Amino acid sequence: MATTIPARDEQSADYVPPPRGGRYENVLLAVLFSTFGFVFFDRLALNYLTPFFKDELNLSNADVGLLGGIPALAWAVAGISVGFLSDRIDRRKSLLIAAICAFTLFSALSGLVGGLASLLLFRALMGGAEGAVLPLIQPMMMHSSTPRRRGLNMGLVQGSSAGLLGGIVGPIVTVWLAESYGWRFAFYATVIPGLVLALLVLKLVRDLRLRHPATVAMDADVPDVPSTGGLGAALRSRNVVICLLISVFYLTWFVTTQTFTPLYLAEMKGFGAGQLGFVLSGIGIAWVLWGALVPGISDRVGRKPAMIGFSVLAALSPLAIIGIDSPGLLFVTLIVTYTGLGCFTLFMATIPAETVPRAVMATALGLIMGTGEIVGGFVAPYLAGLLSDAFNLNASMLISSGAAAVVVLLSFALKETAPIRVARRTQRAEAQ
Template sequence: MRAGAAPSADRYENRLLLILFLAFGFVFFDRQALAFLAPYMDEDFGLSNSELGVLSGVLALTWALAGMFAGNLSDRLGRRKPILIGAVLLFSLFSSASGLMTGFAGLLLARALMGAAEGAVLPMAQSLMVDASRESRRGLNMGVLQGSSAGLLGGIVAPVAVVWLAETFGWRTAFFVTIVPGIVIAGLIAKFVLERSPRSVAAEQAAGAPAKRPKVPIRDVLRMRNVVICMLIAPCYLTWFVTLITFTPKYLTDEKHWSPGTMSAVMTCLGVAWVLWGFATPAISDRIGRRPALIGFTALAVCCPLAVVHVESPVLLGALLILTYTGLGCFTLFMATIPAETVPKAALATALGVIMGVGELAGGFLGPLVAGRASDAWGLQAAMFIAAGGAALVVALSFALRETAPAVLRRRAGAETAEAVA
């Protein structure tokens, strides 16, 4: 890279991270809103646990299909920015439309359309971020983009803002306001995001020729061991996440009989943990390796839904949730960082879309449906045990991954060279 290119590339990297942080953060703000508004919607809709699971599941279904389609389309066209702008505008529009619905069928349609728009955001955002990131900050950047952003805006801001809006103006208003940040963020993407980062352009110039990215058939991507393992991990982890985040607010209000304010405060603790582990887990994995980080932090995540069931003190539960809600930092590893370090760049958006799509389809869609029916039959604690089981399966699957962290691979290569010389 030319000496003069590095500062510009670094500034763009930081600016892109901020914009994509806001974009994906508001995706989760909108996605989480329904769980926090469900207690306020009972008078109009009287949602059962099964219906709440269906609403969460249909969003995951359309999210999955859109993610797989958008990722493949992006790699074929070599374009990401226009797809990202369109997705941000549409998910904001469909989220606000939820406030207009007067029946379950209309709400189901709005959530399905919202998921179809949101599914394109993560593959586009992460592929743009990988292209602009320094190797030493790759895991951290991808974690901040995917984990910390969703935690701050979806886990901390959403329960406070959404509950306050519902208490003050009604639940419909809480949906209506979601269109405003989407329009602003789409404008920022249009003005400041580049299709190819300065770092990528500088690397091509240093090589003396434009980098060629031959098309990679999807069947070749699906033969890669890490991609297959990540595809198996994704539905298990999505079951943990979607089931936990969908049914915890109702569990706290219906089973523990806590007030909406207490529920909101405890759910905010999930957001704090989401922000903390969202960047800490990938950053730690840059140093100790993706595989051991995924195994260790997922083992902690198994304890999170169990704490919801067994801990009766709101203060103690909040503290334990901060310590054990580590899974969202792991999401970045299996859904973005490990695939990015495994597949060719020409197939990156496709790989991200497929892994995310399989996870949302099998875990995000089927997981809450099963958990909802199980909760209607045996009580809401059944959903928490299903979530814990999903994380436990991830621990077992993670042992089959091959390490991809560049720093760890260099240390291993150095150690092998030293042994050979000795």
């Protein structure tokens, strides 16, 4: 299906696409890094605060699993819908600003809840606003990145940002605020950084119209996926189907681990607040480290080998949580093994973006993210909570580890898309 140019864009002679490389690449990286990092600060704040409000709100482990999963369900619906909408209207900046303002508001309102029902409502609304962010920012980052930095930049935005703000700063700040001022204040405090980020996007980020003639002309000399076949052809691609399946199991690994690790360390290990924040910050350090390294390494060794090797390590991290009692040793082990968030950038953004046409990129990214969030992010943690109530919290960690092991097997079916590996394969074929 040929790419069509909306009539209104043909009349927008004054539109200039965002540049590729140079100063703007770094400015965009900094703003989007901070934006998506704050998304995960908000999303994971509830997990870190669960030990403070679980008894006050009279919640079971199944309730905790539901609270961890409900943002994922809303995230999925929004990701699919906004990804399609942004491709359809070919606008991204205004949608991104609206999403930032909305998830900041609903995160703050979570501090007003009086029970499970109201908390579920606000977390669902927050998740819906947050789910819109990734399908909007990754096409922006991909367009303005030089080819040699594509995987690294996308990994920094999606992986390292979430690790730094959600995984390192998040547990330290939210636990400190909860201990000092109460868990409700920790939710209220999210308003200020959210508004600052909305202003930064407004002032520093330029809108991206992938189907505008000026953008099409700019991209003409950049090796990329041909703009033919449309979304239907993309969905018949082996890579897209495999990424959809990987998303289900990797989201199971991620959301289940993130939802139940604070409770596991507090209830099964008897860790105090200081030990809890310390160990959880190890996950954050790994998130930052591997969030950049995994995509960067994949630029050199290939997407498929990186997915296989680092997913093996990811399967070990929940087992370490079960088997290691020393906070210091567990801290170090999680830094080494918590590699999965670096893989998220590959299967949720880089591989599909290198597989599908630009005109349906956000739709495909939203579909892959949404499928994983519905099953792995919503259903799986609730089931893990039910099993944890029936047995104990070990069940949640075993489910998480098993899901990552399935990802390892699925990754063998991926078709390589890394530009350097594809170029080498083409050269070998031509030499023969």
